[in-house]
Amino acid sequence: MTTKNILLIDDHPMVLEGLKALFQNREGITVAAAFTRGREAIAYLKKQPAVDVIFLDINLPEINGFELCKMIKKDFPAIKILALSTHYERSGVARMIQNGASGYIAKTAGAGELITAIDTVCNNGMYLGAGIQEKLTLPGQQGSGAPLPRLTRREKEILLHIADGKTTAQIAGLLFMSPLTAETHRKNLMRKLGAGNTATLIKIAVENGLL
Structure with a gap:
């Protein structure tokens, strides 16, 4: 089994420690590093780019998660990014995906869902947490672009x-x-x-x- 190297970015040390504990002793997953600031993470990636997946908090100081996602994908396009948040507004999810994220997951997700998300994005899939999908599936909220063909x-x-x-x-x-x-x-x-x-x-x- 190929080991997947994970990078964690969240401005709350307790969240980082919780994520590390969830991944601890998980076969095939290694937490390569964890940071509370986006600039620190970018500096690390320039020296150690062998990262497969980044769990990225949206609400960060200095550089927010939306902009950090775009910056990372520009310089390191092969890295998969999973957004972590407690907010599931349609605009926020769409913006993260637009900026290159491969998924959006709730901070309350358990180890099983986090591992499923990792496996999905590493196989070039897109992962949206179940709770997030439920919140996004709201009637009458359509995009402002040209009408789309009707789906069966x-x-x-x-x-x-x-x-x-x-x-x-x-x-x-x-x-x-x-x-x-x-x-x-x-x-x-x-x-x-x-x-x-x-x-x-x-x-x-x-x-x-x-x-």
């Missing part, structure tokens, strides 16, 4: 599962369909929403109130 009920179901980090095979099993049918629905979603990859698909869905 089945396409909406599949979109939710994609946002939850499920693979095509897993979606097929959950919805009692063949993997080929599930993949066809996924391709139709990508085509309808004009997305070239899963990250862009989730970004468009969030911005337009589909999640």
